[in-house]
Amino acid sequence: MKSPALEASLEASLSQHRPGRLCGIGVGPGDPELITVKALRRLQAAPIVAFPAGLRGEPGVAQSAISTWLQPHQQQLPLTFPYVQDEAILKAAWKTAADQVWQAMQNGDVVFASEGDISFYSTFTYLAQSLLQQHPEAQVEAVPGICSPLAAAAALGIPLTVRSQRLAVLPALYQMATLEAALAWAEAVVLLKVSSVYAQVWSMLQQQQLLEHSYVVKHATRPDQMIYAGLKDWPDLKLPYFSLLIIRVPHRRP
Ligand SMILES: C[S@@+](CC[C@H](N)C(=O)[O-])C[C@H]1O[C@@H](n2cnc3c(N)ncnc32)[C@H](O)[C@@H]1O
Incomplete structure (x- = not known):
């Protein structure tokens, strides 16, 4: 029979190896104040914050919208999504991004910030699909935003x-x-x-x-x-x- 202390320590070490969750948050159209309370709470609770990388070295829309709310200890993970029509190039980019997110999830919860709403013509849909294709066990949550x-x-x-x-x-x-x-x-x-x-x-x-x-x-x-x-x-x-x-x-x- 295991002692309560041993059980607690086993549970702790098991939970350490469980990947974090991916939470897609819609951060609204640009004004940092147009984020929902729930999205803000998820954003500030996550150790790792991913977002679409901006173009030509400029911050992206989602990145700018959340910059007011980020805290110094949070790790930032910009992901590259090309603005092209070619399905093969897009799929390859989604897979690369999903791989990066999965790797980050090994260290804790990851929030993916997306402009507007996350289910309205949003990159988050492709990212989450690609992640779940490769890792069906991944836990994914979605928090809507203002489109x-x-x-x-x-x-x-x-x-x-x-x-x-x-x-x-x-x-x-x-x-x-x-x-x-x-x-x-x-x-x-x-x-x-x-x-x-x-x-x-x-x-x-x-x-x-x-x-x-x-x-x-x-x-x-x-x-x-x-x-x-x-x-x-x-x-x-x-x-x-x-x-x-x-x-x-x-x-x-x-
Ligand atoms: C791929 S859709 C993304 C829509 C986004 N997920 C949303 O919820 O609004 C991109 C298009 O949304 C529109 N859009 C997004 N943000 C906007 C903004 N702040 N002002 C005007 N149009 C915007 C533009 O027409 C842009 O070409």
């Missing part, structure tokens, strides 16, 4: 939808026919990743007489946030990646 369309609507001071209105979100636009179909179906349409197709979108909105009902928000909630409410005078805006466009289709469903 960019909601932050943009608040910045504009408009409701995104009311009553029975329908909302369409187009994560990227490869064909104008997709936008046309969305405008025929929904009362509110949100276009993410709009920067590369802005000129074509503007022309379609002009044809459909929707420019007055369209809004662009660049870097919502960040110090350099810019708002364009009504796009009639803005046919050739040069927008950064973190911009989105909202169209409120008038005179349809209340």
Whole structure:
């Protein structure tokens, strides 16, 4: 029979070898105050904090948003996720990142901070899938955050939808026919990743007489946030990646 002291010490040594957990937290669109209380608690409790590495040596959005809340003893783990379409390159990057996270999890809990919400077109989904493919026993938790369309609507001071209105979100636009179909179906349409197709979108909105009902928000909630409410005078805006466009289709469903 084991003594209570021996049992406690066995348990302690077993728990030392158990990997930590991965917790994905959505940290919101940029303003450090738009993190939830729960995400902040998870962030500050974790010994290791991972996030997507910024580009060209600049801090990434999630990294900037959490920098106020990080504590000196926390280990930072920037992970590289390329901005490409090539599925093979992406999968290789997700696997490399998952390997790094798994290795870090051997030393304790890891929080992965992601901009906006972690299940809304988020890198966290791919990271967690890749981790679980290789290590099905890994413990993964997700804490939601405020996503960019909601932050943009608040910045504009408009409701995104009311009553029975329908909302369409187009994560990227490869064909104008997709936008046309969305405008025929929904009362509110949100276009993410709009920067590369802005000129074509503007022309379609002009044809459909929707420019007055369209809004662009660049870097919502960040110090350099810019708002364009009504796009009639803005046919050739040069927008950064973190911009989105909202169209409120008038005179349809209340
Ligand atoms: C891959 S999606 C990520 C969405 C993110 N997970 C979220 O919850 O908002 C990236 C797109 O989200 C939009 N976006 C994210 N943050 C933004 C911000 N602060 N201001 C404007 N658009 C933003 C942009 O359209 C960008 O191209």
